[in-house]
Structures are given as C-alpha cells and as structure tokens.
Amino acid sequence: MSLRTVEMALATPGLDAQGRPTRVPLGVRDAPVAFDEDFGAEHMLVNIGPQHPATHGVLRLVIELEGETVKRCIPHIGYLHSGFEKLGEYRHYNQIIPLTDRTDYLSPMANNVCFALAAEKLMAIEVPERCRVLRVIACEMSRIISHLVWLGTTGIDLGAFTPFLWSFQERERIYNLQEKWTGARLTTSLTRVGGMMADVPDDFEAGLRDFTRTFPKTLAEVDTMFTRNAIWIGRTQGVGVLTAEQAINHSLSGPMLRASGVDYDVRKDRPYLDYETYEFDVPVGEHGDIYDRYRVRLEEMWQSNRILEQALDRLATLKGAPINVDDPRVILPPKSRAMSDMEAMIFHFKQVMDGVKPPVGEAYLGVENPKGELGYYLVSDGTAKPVRWRIRPPSFINLSSLPVMCEGALLSDVIAINASVDIVMGEVDR
Amino acid sequence: MTNAPPSVAALRAQFADAVTRHLVSCGDTVVYVERDRAHDVLAWLKDAPGQQFDYLTDVTAVEYRDPERPVEVVWQLRSLGRKADLRLKVELDKGGPLEVRSVYDLWRGADWLEREVYDMFGITFVGHPDLRRILMWETYAEGFPLRKDFPLRGHFSRAEQTRQALAANPEAHYSMEELSIAEAYDELPADMRERLARGERGFLK
Numbered sequence: 001m002s003l004r005t006v007e008m009a010l011a012t013p014g015l016d017a018q019g020r021p022t023r024v025p026l027g028v029r030d031a032p033v034a035f036d037e038d039f040g041a042e043h044m045l046v047n048i049g050p051q052h053p054a055t056h057g058v059l060r061l062v063i064e065l066e067g068e069t070v071k072r073c074i075p076h077i078g079y080l081h082s083g084f085e086k087l088g089e090y091r092h093y094n095q096i097i098p099l100t101d102r103t104d105y106l107s108p109m110a111n112n113v114c115f116a117l118a119a120e121k122l123m124a125i126e127v128p129e130r131c132r133v134l135r136v137i138a139c140e141m142s143r144i145i146s147h148l149v150w151l152g153t154t155g156i157d158l159g160a161f162t163p164f165l166w167s168f169q170e171r172e173r174i175y176n177l178q179e180k181w182t183g184a185r186l187t188t189s190l191t192r193v194g195g196m197m198a199d200v201p202d203d204f205e206a207g208l209r210d211f212t213r214t215f216p217k218t219l220a221e222v223d224t225m226f227t228r229n230a231i232w233i234g235r236t237q238g239v240g241v242l243t244a245e246q247a248i249n250h251s252l253s254g255p256m257l258r259a260s261g262v263d264y265d266v267r268k269d270r271p272y273l274d275y276e277t278y279e280f281d282v283p284v285g286e287h288g289d290i291y292d293r294y295r296v297r298l299e300e301m302w303q304s305n306r307i308l309e310q311a312l313d314r315l316a317t318l319k320g321a322p323i324n325v326d327d328p329r330v331i332l333p334p335k336s337r338a339m340s341d342m343e344a345m346i347f348h349f350k351q352v353m354d355g356v357k358p359p360v361g362e363a364y365l366g367v368e369n370p371k372g373e374l375g376y377y378l379v380s381d382g383t384a385k386p387v388r389w390r391i392r393p394p395s396f397i398n399l400s401s402l403p404v405m406c407e408g409a410l411l412s413d414v415i416a417i418n419a420s421v422d423i424v425m426g427e428v429d430r
Numbered sequence: 431m432t433n434a435p436p437s438v439a440a441l442r443a444q445f446a447d448a449v450t451r452h453l454v455s456c457g458d459t460v461v462y463v464e465r466d467r468a469h470d471v472l473a474w475l476k477d478a479p480g481q482q483f484d485y486l487t488d489v490t491a492v493e494y495r496d497p498e499r500p501v502e503v504v505w506q507l508r509s510l511g512r513k514a515d516l517r518l519k520v521e522l523d524k525g526g527p528l529e530v531r532s533v534y535d536l537w538r539g540a541d542w543l544e545r546e547v548y549d550m551f552g553i554t555f556v557g558h559p560d561l562r563r564i565l566m567w568e569t570y571a572e573g574f575p576l577r578k579d580f581p582l583r584g585h586f587s588r589a590e591q592t593r594q595a596l597a598a599n600p601e602a603h604y605s606m607e608e609l610s611i612a613e614a615y616d617e618l619p620a621d622m623r624e625r626l627a628r629g630e631r632g633f634l635k
Binding site: 401 | 455456458484485486492493494495517540541542580
C-alpha cells in the first residue's frame, strides 16, 4: 500500500446568517484519477495492549482488520499470572484466604466468602446464622462496588466521564465501610474457615443503612444519564451480541449469561448462605448485547441494595450472636483465653502450627460473584494443605468469548465489547 | 451398585463398560470413566433426555502428591434446566501419554479451559484446534507449573530466568499466525523463523 497525503481544508468555521457554524468541506481536494487496485485488500494487524487503558488491565489483543472491520481477534493473556493455584498447594487453608483477595481484587470480600464456603463444604461445617448474614452483606457490598467500577470505566470507554465520578464516589463509601470492618480497603481477608475474621464494628450498621438509603439516588441519576441516552444506545445496542445458545455453549456466567436471556443465577438455582430466604429478583436480558448487559448490571445493583436492607434487618435481630462455629479445631480461641488457659493455648498452638485439616475428599462450590460464577474446587488428602485448589474464574471464561463477539464488529466496538465483559486481569491470569 | 445417584445409574446402564467407579464426596457425585470413552460419555450426557448437562462449568486436572497415583482430568458439568451437577473424571497413567480427546466440538467454552490444563499440566487434548500455552508465554521452557514435580520457584535459577527474559526478542510475542497476517514472517531473522517454525514451546531441554 503506497502512502498518500490528503489535503484537507482545516480553516476555522465561519458563522452563517443564523449564527450556526458553516460547514467546512473536508475531503480530497484533487481526487486521484484511479485508486490502487489492491487498496484495502491488505489486512492490517493492530496490537492493543498489554498497557492500554481501554483493555482494563494487562490484556493484549491482536486484531486483524479489513478496513475498519475486525476479521479476527486474538487475545493474549497471562501478563499478570501469579501462580495462585500453585501457591495454594503450599499453604494452610486459612493462609489461602489472602490469596483470594488478590484474584478478583474488585470484589475481594466475595472471594473470601466463596473460599470459606468451599472449605466448609469440604469439612461439613455449618456456620452460625449471624455469620451467614454478615457474609451476605459482604457479598452484596462487593457486588455493588464491582458493578460500580464496571459502570464508571465502561462509561469512560464510551465517552461519558461524569458517571465515573458518581460511581467512584459511591464506591468510596463502601470502601470506607469495608475499611472499618476489615482494616483494609483492598486486601480484606475477611473470612476464616468456620467463621469470620471479625464482627462488624459498632457504627458499621448505621453507616451501611445510610448508604442503602442514599445509593438509589445515584443509581437513578445513572439511569437518567445512560438508559435513554441516544449516544449510549447507539454504541451499545446490537453490538457484541451473543445468543442464549452461544452463551451457554461458551460457559458464560453472571451478567453476561443473563443478558443473553438465560435465567441462571447461582443464588437462586443452588442457594447458599440462605439466599433463598431473601427477597430479590434476577434481571434477565433478551438481546445479549452490550446494552442488555448494562441493564442487567444496573438492575443487579438495585437488587443488591434490597438484599442489603433485608440483611441489615436480620443483623439487628442477631445482636451478640456468635459469628464462628464452636469448634476449637477450626476456630482460634480468643487471645485472652489462649494466654490464660492451658487447653486454649494448646488449641491455639495446634491451629497455628498445623492448620485446619479437612478429611480426605473433594468439593466444588460455586457462588454468584459480580463477574459471574466463581467456583473453588478443593481436593484434600487429609493434610492441612490442599492437593489442588482450582479457581473457576468467571472473567477468564467470559473473556474467552471475546473473539466470537468481536468478529465482524468495528474496531471502536472492540473497546465497548471488551468493556462489557467486565474482566479483572487478576482473576483472568491468576 | 445400590443407592447410586440417578445420573450414575443411567450412565452405568448406557455405558456399562466405560464407567469404572463412582463416589459421592461432600455431596458431589463423581464418576470415573475410561479415557477412550470419555468423549462419548460427555456427548451423551450433554444431549440425552433426562440428562441434559448442557453447561460445562469447568475443565481442570488434579495431580496427587502420591507419585503412584494417576493424573485426573476433571469435567464439572451442570444441567441448567434440571439444576443438577455431575463431575466426570478420567485417570491418566503417568507412564502412558497424557492425552484425552478434546470436548471443543461439544462446548466452545472448553477452548481456553483445555488450553489452560495443557499449559499447567501438559495434558494434550486431541482434536483441540489451537492447543497452545495460554497463561505462560509460548516459548516458556521450564515445563508445566502445576505438576507436582515442578518446584514452586520454577526449574531454572532466578539468574537464568532473568537472562532469558532480557534476551527475549520482542517479536517473539507474536505467534506464527499473527505474523502471517502482517506478512512480517519473512522479515524475521533466519534463526527466529526456524525456531518459530519448529513450534518450540514448553519442553525442558
């Protein structure tokens, strides 16, 4: 392809009689008599990433273009591979919980809860009710902050900056609550096998109440800004479409699957943490495009808010109830007892040195994480360290459908489609 | 077999010789099948009325600490309509080839999952159209990280790892396929072309 310079009229537009800017003729001044025969026949290779703000992390896309149309999209991942699954094989069960923070780092508390549930399934432990309610609160708080990040960043990718500020402001409020509860904003390590690291502090419930009261206002503003916005609709409707059959065949989960019209939510279909007793609806899309994914995620935030309100009501009735199972082989005794009581000290020592020992067996447990179905598959040989800790990563599997969605789309749509998958590279690469 | 879960009973009726054993662990049903019949069993489970395990939740592998025990390939299946789960396993003897038929033709979702199992365990999925490393880079030469004989810090010393990282040619980050699109393959240095053409990847020298 030979290079050709095109002269364009780039004068400042003048104003016509009505005060509107006059049209400036853009285009080829002296059109060449004949175009090259092979003009546009050559395919172009475009590399996006791994360091690119629109890929939401260290994702690299190699895209084959014909003109502006994507012929093929080849994702490359692994730039953030940390070998968490390998590391887990060298750690006690409770020592793995900090690793789970770092996989999907936009919803660390939900990962902690999933790991604790999987280990408890392996050990056949039933946690007390207050613990279950606290875990529901942790999961739904995570869902809200994760979807807020998605909303803000996708808005920026498509040219809407303001909702990013709103959503990060709201996210900040949850982060503050999270910090009060766990002492950390990102690396929460909230749960333990058989219970929680800590109960909520005194002013937490009032803070979360305040959040659930005012958060819908922000959601309504976002709804006003996006849902009927012509630019937003133009960029998202009918783009990146996956049918229900395709979505199931690609093992998608979470909002990606539901936007394609498949009514599957782990919280409803295989309830854990008493989710069957909470009142909430599962939004399901019908077109499987970016717009429906947006609608599903927005509605999920309303529903999470509803669940949080119900969970807070329950928490109020369970004041002072235990948060840990009453089993010294699993839960550390209080420090005061460990320092004064011989038996408690022995249990403390055994736990710290030997760790929690599940029986021989294996368990898979999936939960509905913000990104989709997060599953932990644990295989135990009776020792304190798992033989295998497999993460079923929802972002990884959702991202694997990207080449299918991008085929035939425009290059600018690739950014929108990639944003709609809602990936977090910490989890894709693990 | 008494008290076998319904899917296991149906499987035994359909594939009497292929099902070697089954067990229930922590409430999950696990069925072990013969390696060569795994694809047939999975295809049947996907579509047979009364089974309809239409959703492939996960594909992974397990290697036990006991070196005598075979490596297992695990398929975690779900029926979205029936709200049922089933785990299917194949045992691969470490003495023989670590090979099993790909289920890419049944579920597209198996694409990356099988690539990851290949990348981490070195298990070959026969019939997978594009079985190459996914999390590690294509020229990674230290072996398969999730195998038990793989040390936590890798086979090479830190100095060797650094040397290799610094010596890497940035062009090597493109695969053959991509270079052919860009028609840049011919412009590569001869030694690199030869190396890429050999498909050199992931084996200990």
